[in-house]
Every structure is written in structure tokens, then in C-alpha cells.
Amino acid sequence: MDLRLSTPGAARAVALGLLVAATPTLPVGALDALPSWREGPAKRAILSYVERVSRPGSPDYVPAAERIATFDNDGTLWPENPLPFQMFYALDTLRERVKQEPALREDPMVQAALGGDLARLLEGPRHEGLLRVLALTHAGMTTEEFRTSVQRWLATARHPRYGRPYDQLAYQPMLELLRHLRAKGFSTFIVSGGGADFMRVWSERVYGIPPEQVVGSTALTRFELRQGQPVLVKSSDHLFVDDKAGKPVGIHAFIGRRPIAAFGNSDGDLQMLQFTTMANPRPSFGLLVHHTDPRREYAYDAHPTSSGKLVEALRQAPERGWVVVDMAKDWAVLFPQP
Amino acid sequence: MDLRLSTPGAARAVALGLLVAATPTLPVGALDALPSWREGPAKRAILSYVERVSRPGSPDYVPAAERIATFDNDGTLWPENPLPFQMFYALDTLRERVKQEPALREDPMVQAALGGDLARLLEGPRHEGLLRVLALTHAGMTTEEFRTSVQRWLATARHPRYGRPYDQLAYQPMLELLRHLRAKGFSTFIVSGGGADFMRVWSERVYGIPPEQVVGSTALTRFELRQGQPVLVKSSDHLFVDDKAGKPVGIHAFIGRRPIAAFGNSDGDLQMLQFTTMANPRPSFGLLVHHTDPRREYAYDAHPTSSGKLVEALRQAPERGWVVVDMAKDWAVLFPQP
Numbered sequence: 001m002d003l004r005l006s007t008p009g010a011a012r013a014v015a016l017g018l019l020v021a022a023t024p025t026l027p028v029g030a031l032d033a034l035p036s037w038r039e040g041p042a043k044r045a046i047l048s049y050v051e052r053v054s055r056p057g058s059p060d061y062v063p064a065a066e067r068i069a070t071f072d073n074d075g076t077l078w079p080e081n082p083l084p085f086q087m088f089y090a091l092d093t094l095r096e097r098v099k100q101e102p103a104l105r106e107d108p109m110v111q112a113a114l115g116g117d118l119a120r121l122l123e124g125p126r127h128e129g130l131l132r133v134l135a136l137t138h139a140g141m142t143t144e145e146f147r148t149s150v151q152r153w154l155a156t157a158r159h160p161r162y163g164r165p166y167d168q169l170a171y172q173p174m175l176e177l178l179r180h181l182r183a184k185g186f187s188t189f190i191v192s193g194g195g196a197d198f199m200r201v202w203s204e205r206v207y208g209i210p211p212e213q214v215v216g217s218t219a220l221t222r223f224e225l226r227q228g229q230p231v232l233v234k235s236s237d238h239l240f241v242d243d244k245a246g247k248p249v250g251i252h253a254f255i256g257r258r259p260i261a262a263f264g265n266s267d268g269d270l271q272m273l274q275f276t277t278m279a280n281p282r283p284s285f286g287l288l289v290h291h292t293d294p295r296r297e298y299a300y301d302a303h304p305t306s307s308g309k310l311v312e313a314l315r316q317a318p319e320r321g322w323v324v325v326d327m328a329k330d331w332a333v334l335f336p337q338p
Numbered sequence: 339m340d341l342r343l344s345t346p347g348a349a350r351a352v353a354l355g356l357l358v359a360a361t362p363t364l365p366v367g368a369l370d371a372l373p374s375w376r377e378g379p380a381k382r383a384i385l386s387y388v389e390r391v392s393r394p395g396s397p398d399y400v401p402a403a404e405r406i407a408t409f410d411n412d413g414t415l416w417p418e419n420p421l422p423f424q425m426f427y428a429l430d431t432l433r434e435r436v437k438q439e440p441a442l443r444e445d446p447m448v449q450a451a452l453g454g455d456l457a458r459l460l461e462g463p464r465h466e467g468l469l470r471v472l473a474l475t476h477a478g479m480t481t482e483e484f485r486t487s488v489q490r491w492l493a494t495a496r497h498p499r500y501g502r503p504y505d506q507l508a509y510q511p512m513l514e515l516l517r518h519l520r521a522k523g524f525s526t527f528i529v530s531g532g533g534a535d536f537m538r539v540w541s542e543r544v545y546g547i548p549p550e551q552v553v554g555s556t557a558l559t560r561f562e563l564r565q566g567q568p569v570l571v572k573s574s575d576h577l578f579v580d581d582k583a584g585k586p587v588g589i590h591a592f593i594g595r596r597p598i599a600a601f602g603n604s605d606g607d608l609q610m611l612q613f614t615t616m617a618n619p620r621p622s623f624g625l626l627v628h629h630t631d632p633r634r635e636y637a638y639d640a641h642p643t644s645s646g647k648l649v650e651a652l653r654q655a656p657e658r659g660w661v662v663v664d665m666a667k668d669w670a671v672l673f674p675q676p
Contacts (some may be wrong), residue, residue, distance in 0.1 A: 196594065197594075200594045211593065212525075218591050220587055222587070223586045230586065232586060232590050238578065245561040249559050252481060253556050256550055257548075257549050271568075274563065
């Protein structure tokens with residue numbers, strides 16, 4: 001079922017009505033921790049699980065040190081369409097770079113990228129074109145130069161559909177969920193196929209997630225002393241891709257504990273959710289954000305041009321007990337007020 | 339100068355005397371945060387630095403989120419002689435393994451290991467023999483099987499010189515320092531050439547450092563579902579060695595922030611101390627534990643059979659302002675009471 005509302009105002013009014021209707025179930029004076037979530041099974045499941053594992057004396061109580069929650073980023077904490085935001089960064093940066101070094105135009109992969117032929121970049125089993133574009137835009141500079149470049153891009157670039165800076169497009173309901181989990185003693189980690197260096201520039205400011213709790217794809221840096229200044233030079237070597245079966249691998253390598261809660265939106269998150277919820281001796285929780293909202297955002301499962309696919313994880317959700325969020329129905333608002 | 343005391347009792351008496359002598363400089367009622375450290379320049383430098391960066395209103399105040407302290411493990415938090423403890427684990431495990439699979443005795447590297455010919459294992463630029471022994475003892479099992487094996491070893495194995503379980507040999511002065519830093523809002527990380535999987539089994543219990551704050555050498559695991567159970571199988575692939583110039587690289591990859599304080603004991607820590615203290619806009623601190631104590635522990639700098647070498651870092655210490663701890667002189671006790 002897909003509940004469509006004609007205007008955001010109407011959506012808020014309905015949400016408010018549902019909230020009021022739900023008030024008797026809240027203790028007197030209790031604040032709604034998830035005001036942008038409409039009342040329904042997804043919101044109830046989240047609140048009930050968090051309460052069960054965090055309330056001292058609860059039979060399902062989990063010590064705070066083990067309350068690890070992992071979040072996919074693209075498509076789960078912010079949109080991933082029409083392209084993952086980091087890909088916009090790569091294309092914008094490449095465009096600037098070619099102005100300085102016109103010889104780069106000879107590179108067929110640069111041509112494909114600048115011409116918007118993303119299919120060409122993804123050809124081949126190892127996506128050589130994409131790797132070439134990422135090497136041109138994500139390697140060869142120091143980590144500080146890269147950080148400055150991402151900050152400058154965030155300050156000026158705008159999302160093609162929403163016309164807003166990319167870092168103002170985090171999903172408001174997920175920001176509330178992150179805050180609620182931390183208020184209940186959880187540690188919140190990002191576990192994303194995106195680049196760790198890219199996300200760490202803004203993750204603390206946007207999500208309240210510090211750099212040391214960001215797990216992402218990484219390549220090694222190279223340590224150098226330049227005139228008495230220690231620097232780390234980014235490379236494309238020893239690349240670890242933190243996606244699909246790489247997500248539990250990244251969780252083990254970087255966190256070293258099994259999460260008790262995992263949040264994703266695509267088949268790239270399937271193994272993370274399996275690792276978190278299957279045969280876990282702790283009470284566990286899995287959640288998928290289902291993009292069902294073409295009016296306010298996007299709708300895609302197996303859509304061929306979408307950057308995220310949700311087929312196998314959605315199929316397994318009922319038997320595994322994973323909560324599926326219907327974005328159009330469950331989220332009263334999508335983005336923070338500008 | 340090397341102050342030798344005839345008995346531990348005398349050492350404690352002198353330490354106590356120095357403590358009493360120093361009392362007037364402590365506020366009335368203040369407890370000594372580092373009781374196992376003798377009064378002297380090293381202890382004064384630590385306490386003064388920690389106070390400067392953590393006291394609100396101090397001109398050198400650093401926000402808590404950036405109070406990152408990184409510690410080498412072997413030789414800094416516990417001994418590394420006559421061999422790093424993880425090497426004892428590998429050799430003990432290999433001995434057991436050969437009983438089950440006698441054919442392994444044909445392997446010349448297994449022969450070298452069991453015969454104590456460690457020089458043979460370290461031959462070649464990539465130390466193939468050592469890698470072979472580590473592959474036999476650290477790969478091919480699930481992470482849970484490995485954890486159980488390390489726990490069982492810790493429960494039964496004894497250090498050849500001290501006759502105590504290895505996990506009771508953390509340096510008492512460093513345990514106090516870790517606690518003091520955390521009490522002052524620091525996050526304490528291990529950054530070690532040792533295996534992350536090995537250290538994470540006991541780091542929280544022994545040092546109060548949780549798995550997610552342990553950076554070490556890592557190889558990738560492989561995710562599998564075995565009869566509905568998600569497991570991670572350890573491999574030797576994609577090995578990252580967190581030592582020497584790899585330490586700042588590991589800090590960047592796993593923590594994503596530059597530390598303000600770093601603690602080491604050998605040339606393997608040189609680049610970590612450089613990265614932490616050189617041209618750091620924050621007030622920073624570097625410290626080297628100098629093994630000067632053959633009576634209670636070991637004495638080595640460039641000793642050819644020692645597993646740790648301290649030559650270049652010791653040479654750079656004065657110009658870089660790194661504190662050098664004289665173990666024999668600065669530490670009143672070495673190990674916790676049994």
C-alpha cells in the first residue's frame with residue numbers, strides 16, 4: 001500500500017493527527033523521539049527494540065559497550081540518486097581538473113565521464129573506467145588537500161533535483177533515529193561503500209558521527225615528511241571496497257565487534273544485515289529503507305538506471321524479521337528545514 | 339644516569355619518599371594519578387601536558403573529541419622480549435598443530451620455527467618464513483575459533499622469564515597512564531604492528547581499550563553463511579602491516595584524526611611520533627619508553643637479538659621534544675601485583 005498525500009503540508013497535518021492519536025500510549029510528559037516518523041509498524045518496532053535492549057532490568061538488556069548500530073550511507077542516510085553524491089564530487093572535480101590539464105581530454109574514460117556515459121565507466125568486471133576517474137580525483141594529493149577540496153565543493157555545489165547543498169540532504173527521520181540511538185547508549189557507525197576520506201570530512205557535522213566511527217572504502221596513504229611537515233599522500237593502492245560481502249569484513253576489521261542493529265537500503269547491505277541479525281546471541285534488529293516515494297524522492301527496487309538495487313534483501317526481509325520502511329508512508333518529512 | 343636499587347622494597351621506599359617530598363606541590367586532598375611513576379621529569383611532563391590540554395580555560399585547551407592518544411603495544415604497554423607475546427602464541431599453537439598434522443613437519447619453515455631458528459624465519463625482504471608460520475596459525479579458521487584459541491592460550495601459557503600469564507604482564511605505570519588520560523577525556527587507542535584480531539581478544543579486559551580502539555596489522559576475512567550462521571574466515575590476503583611508516587597510515591585509515599599524544603618504545607614508532615608532534619597545530623606530546631632495566635626487565639637499544647630497536651627515534655627525541663622514560667629510574671614497579 002502506498003499512501004500518497006497531495007502536499008507536504010497535508011502530510012504534516014496527517015502526521016500530527018496520528019501523533020495525537022498515539023499520545024495515550026506515551027507516558028505523560030514523554031517527548032516523541034522520532035517526530036518525523038509517522039505512527040506505524042516501523043516506528044513502533046524501532047522504539048520497542050531500542051527500549052528492550054537499553055532499559056536496565058529488561059530481559060533483553062544489552063550492555064552499552066555492545067550496543068553497536070551500523071548504518072549504510074548512500075540511500076539510507078541521504079539519497080543516492082540520480083547518482084551517489086561522491087560521484088557528483090568526482091565529476092565536478094574532474095571538470096575543473098581538465099581546465100587545468102587539457103591533455104586529460106585525450107583519456108577515453110575522462111571523455112566518457114564528462115560526457116555522462118556512466119555505463120562506459122562501469123564496463124568490465126573491475127569497473128576500470130570508474131577506478132580511473134576515482135584515481136584522478138581521489139589520489140595523488142595529501143589528505144589535507146583532499147579535505148579542503150571536498151569542503152570547497154560542499155560549500156558551492158547543489159543537488160540537481162533539490163537545488164540544495166548536498167550536506168543539507170540527510171534524511172530528517174534518520175537524523176532523529178541516530179540521535180535517539182545515541183541517547184539510549186548506542187554507538188552509531190557508518191558502514192558504507194563510499195570513501196571513508198570523503199565521508200569523514202562532514203560526517204560529524206551532518207550526522208554527529210565522528211571520523212573514527214566511519215567505516216568506508218579505503219586505499220592506503222603514503223607517509224612523507226615535506227619540509228618538516230608530516231603529510232599523508234592519497235593513493236589507489238591496496239583498495240578495500242566496503243560493500244556487499246565486504247561490509248561484514250569491514251565491520252570486523254574496523255570495529256571488531258558484531259553489531260546488534262544494522263540499517264541499509266539495498267542489496268549492498270544484505271550481508272551486513274545477515275551478519276547482524278542471523279544467529280546473533282544478542283537481541284538484534286535489521287531495517288531496510290525502501291525507496292517508494294517518486295513524488296518527494298525516488299522509487300526504485302530493480303530499476304535499471306538506479307544506483308541502488310533492492311531485490312534479494314527485500315525478498316529475505318520477512319523470513320529474517322527485518323523492518324521495511326516505506327518511505328512514502330512512514331516518513332512525514334524527508335529533509336531538514338532549510 | 340641509571341639509578342639501581344638493591345630490592346623492590348627499597349625501590350618502593352624511595353618512591354614513597356619522593357612522593358612525600360612532592361606532596362606540597364599537590365593540592366590538598368589530591369590523589370597521585372600515577373603512583374607507580376617515580377617523581378622526575380617524565381612524570382612531571384606527562385601530568386603537566388595532560389592538565390594543559392584538558393583544563394577548561396587553559397590557553398592550550400583541546401576539545402575532548404580531539405584528545406586522541408595512540409599507544410604502541412609490544413614494548414610500550416607490555417614487554418616484547420625475549421619475543422613478542424604473539425610470536426609465543428604462534429609457536430605454541432604450531433606445536434599443537436603439528437601433533438594433529440605430522441606432515442607439517444616436512445615444511446622447512448615449520449622446522450625452523452619449532453627448532454627456535456627465528457633468524458631463518460626472518461630471512462628475505464618479505465620475511466616469507468614468518469608469514470608462513472603466521473598463515474598456519476592465524477588463517478583458515480573463523481574469527482570466533484581464533485578468539486577461543488587465543489583465550490585458551492592466555493589461560494594456560496606462562497611467560498618464560500616471569501612465569502606469569504602473559505595478560506598479567508601489562509606495565510603497571512602504563513595502566514595508570516591510560517586510566518589518567520581517559521579520566522581527563524582522552525580516547526586511548528592501541529596502534530601496534532601486532533595483529534588486531536589477537537589484541538582485541540584481551541585489550542578491553544587488560545587495558546580498558548575496546549576492540550574498536552585497537553589498530554593493528556590486519557588481513558581480510560571472508561564472509562560465509564554456514565548452516566544459517568554468518569561467519570568470517572580469517573585469511574592472509576590483503577595484509578596491512580601497521581608498523582613504521584604504516585602507523586600514521588593506519589591511524590588515518592582507522593581513526594581518521596591526527597593524535598595529539600603518542601607513546602612508543604622503538605624505531606617502529608618513529609613515524610607515529612613524527613606524525614603526532616611535528617607541525618601539529620594542537621599542543622602535542624611524544625614519549626618513548628626506554629628499556630634500561632636488565633634487572634627487572636630488559637635493556638636494549640640496538641641489541642642484535644632484541645625484537646625491538648631504539649636508535650633513530652632516540653636520536654631524534656631531544657630535537658623533537660619527546661619525553662624519554664628511563665624504565666629503571668622512572669618506574670617504581672613494573673607489573674601489577676599478582
